[in-house]
Amino acid sequence: MGNKVVCLPRLPRVAVCGGTHGNELSGVYLVRELLKAEKKVMEKEEEEPLSVLMVLSNPRAMQQCRRYVDTDLNRCFTHAKLNGPIPDDAPYEIIRSRELNATLGPKGNPEAVDLVCDLHNTTANMGLCFIAYSDCDWICMHIFRHLQRQMPDVPMRYIHFDVSNKESYSLDSVGKHGFAMEIGPQPHGVVRSNIYTAMKVGVQHMLDWVRIFNSGTIFEGGCVDVFTMIKHIDYPRDSETRNITAAIHPQVQDRDFCLLHPEDPLFQTFSGETLRYKGNEPLYPFFINECAYYEKGIALSLARKRRVMIPAIRVQTEQQQQANKQEFASEEEE
Amino acid sequence: MGNKVVCLPRLPRVAVCGGTHGNELSGVYLVRELLKAEKKVMEKEEEEPLSVLMVLSNPRAMQQCRRYVDTDLNRCFTHAKLNGPIPDDAPYEIIRSRELNATLGPKGNPEAVDLVCDLHNTTANMGLCFIAYSDCDWICMHIFRHLQRQMPDVPMRYIHFDVSNKESYSLDSVGKHGFAMEIGPQPHGVVRSNIYTAMKVGVQHMLDWVRIFNSGTIFEGGCVDVFTMIKHIDYPRDSETRNITAAIHPQVQDRDFCLLHPEDPLFQTFSGETLRYKGNEPLYPFFINECAYYEKGIALSLARKRRVMIPAIRVQTEQQQQANKQEFASEEEE
Structure with a gap:
């Protein structure tokens, strides 16, 4: 890679999702708080060049303070489940996954939001983890490095589930880029101030990074330790x-x-x-x-650690972006 | 009280209950383990002078790994709820509370088991707590002191809910003596080795104490710090x-x-x-x-601390016990 700067498309639309599991409360209360803050900003008619979509993913499960009502929502976003036939008595989460795919996706489609950050909690002592399906998504990995630098007191790891885009099953797979932000330890059904605050600060830094990236700043390359499941x-x-x-x-x-x-x-x-x-x-x-x-049937998962070099990146210029779109359009026509 | 030794009735029947809340897993797995051990003892036809009844209180909630199915079982043991009319569509836990009252009680009746130890977990960092309705039940308080001495590394407190026997609502109120053994922190739906082991050791020491008490040993008086809610x-x-x-x-x-x-x-x-x-x-x-x-609607509870002097105790002699029974019978006739 050397000193080459990789140019990547702008990220105009970001989704922050909470309550995908209804009893993981940091995300539930953080998204509610962000929605309140957004309402205040809108009342002031302030301009925000970045469109941030706040989503409460599983309101029925949240209402019952359970992980899910019928089936685990965060396993419903495979290509097959999103596109297969749907019976009248389909589980609630199957129906809800299609609504979310329509709002944030469609998965794999150029209309999908640019980045999905899905908020989760775990009872495990994992600190703050990014969980992603790719070990070469420079956007996710640069955001991760940014958070590591900005929050040196929070133990932070990048977990890689080596699964193809078609087989990827979680909500964050609907965006062009996506990751789960998983923070623990916190019992399900409980919100702990320290965990809530780490998540809030993490989301703020993530959004800050996207704004800085979109503004044209170059981010230096470096390395990320990746834990592959x-x-x-x-x-x-x-x-x-x-x-x-x-x-x-x-x-x-x-x-x-x-x-x-x-x-x-x-x-x-x-x-x-x-x-x-x-x-x-x-x-x-x-x-x-x-x-x-x-x-x-999982007591623990096991990972291999590997150091991955990531290149310097910056946002594409308008011209590059235009050229890309044309390229994409001609590919579509083929 | 001075040096007077208080003589109290023998405790021939003890109940150890787990799964009163189906997602508090230390008690669930401990009672299952004790049932297995009991089976082995019975196969060997060894004699046990103490009758220990092991109870899984809410099997349906356990099966779903939830606190309860319809309503909180551990609020169903008031005099009114146990004895009121029961509709056909009564909540599962109302029906189950009557079954448990028939097995372990009836509450307030001389037929009730002598001691109920009901096992609970909390997400709060409470160490090992006894929760009882009385600050002058010398049996419970002596057992508490015994555990304090035998398990010096475990933080231990005695919590007193100042409620009359008729209004007392929890399963442990069905026995002649009773307390909840509450241990945390442990997320609900999770079992942690350290918490499980503290509970197991606590129950062993509790049963040991009852056997020693029944054998006629005198227990010295002393003091107990009581946290009254x-x-x-x-x-x-x-x-x-x-x-x-x-x-x-x-x-x-x-x-x-x-x-x-x-x-x-x-x-x-x-x-x-x-x-x-x-x-x-x-x-x-x-x-x-x-x-x-x-x-x-409870974020936390608040207690006042008080030091309570407890007298020396020992078990009643056969003669005393006989005299007591006659006294009780004549009271019944009055």
Whole structure:
């Protein structure tokens, strides 16, 4: 890459979504707060060159303070689910995912918003994480670096789920760029000031970065440590009842992103026995003891860490942008 | 009280209950584990002079990993609710509370089990708490002192809800003696090894104490710090939507049982403002930011601390017990 500056399209439309999981309260209260602030700005008729769309994704689940009503909304945004036939008695979240796709997408379409930032909480001690489907989306990765610099006291990691755009299932996959901002530890159904504030500050810096980017500033290249998800590990379970028979070992609990070596303690059974990690490669655990993943059969996930070099970037000039649009149009015609 | 030893009836039947709230998982998994252990003991036909009844209180809520299905089971054990007319479409927990009252009670009746220990978790940083309706139940208070001595590393408090036996609403009120063992912090729907282990060890020491008491050992008198609940404080709320507009202040979060003074920070609004405690007396906060109490309108509870002297106790002799029974019978006849 050297000193080459990569020119990328402007980001005129950004969506900030909360309540995709109705009991992850930092995002719910932050989006409500941003909506109030927006109302005040609109009353003053101030001009905002950046269009920021604030979305409460799953109002029914929020109302019941549950993750979801019928099915996990944040698994509904695959190409197949968004475009398949829809029965009359479709789950609420299937219907809602299409509404959101119509508002923010359509997914994979040039009409989609430029960036989706979807706000989440976890019971795991993960600090602030970006979760994205790409390890070469320079926009997401530059935003991540910006937040790292602006919020040095908050532990921050970039998690990469290596899944194609068609198979990507979460709300943030609807935008041209997108990531989940996942912050913990916070129990679901609870809002903690420190976690709420980290999310609020993170969103402010994200929006600031987009404004600075759109204004033409060059962002220097550098490197980002990327945690690529390798596999999930389930709890030990009773073969008959399928109930779990052990909890995360006290030496692993709250140690997200601390390297787990083969034969390290991993679980403690309810009778007191220690079970060890039987993998043959040291990996980084995350989402350790996440509440919502008991039902998904995930006690923790494991990642490999890699340093990724990212290039310097700046926004395309009007001319470049125009040329791109024409190129796109001619591709469409082919 | 001086050196007088108070003689109290034997405690031949103890109930240990978990899953009264279906998403408080330490108690759910501990009772399941105790049931397994009991099965093994029974297979060996070993003799246990103490009858320990293990109860999973709300199996339907457990199955859904929710606090309750229709209504909070742990508010259903008032005299009025247990004895009023019951409609055909009664909430599940109303029906279940009568089943439990039949098994463990009837409440207020000589047939009731001698001691109910009901296991709970909280998202608040409360350590291990006994919650009881009495500040002069020497059995509960001696058990508390025993656990304090046996588990010096676990922060432990005795909370007193000053409510009459008729108005007492929780499952533990069904026994002749009873208390809730409340341990946190643990998110609902999650089991953490450290919290599970503290509960397991606490229950073992409780049962040990009962066996030692029944065997005739004298327990010395002493003192217990009792936190008597004075009032609840709700979150600040929007007057129209009733949504909360602030979270617990970071200086108060996780500081359960640290004295709160008038004008101390109490809440932080979602726009960043600090709201202060407007009471006119320093009090001890507890259940700070408990997940399940958002819907009950409780952000935290406040207690006054008092040192209570408890007498030396021992179990009644056979003769005393016989005399008591006759006395009770003649009272019944009157």
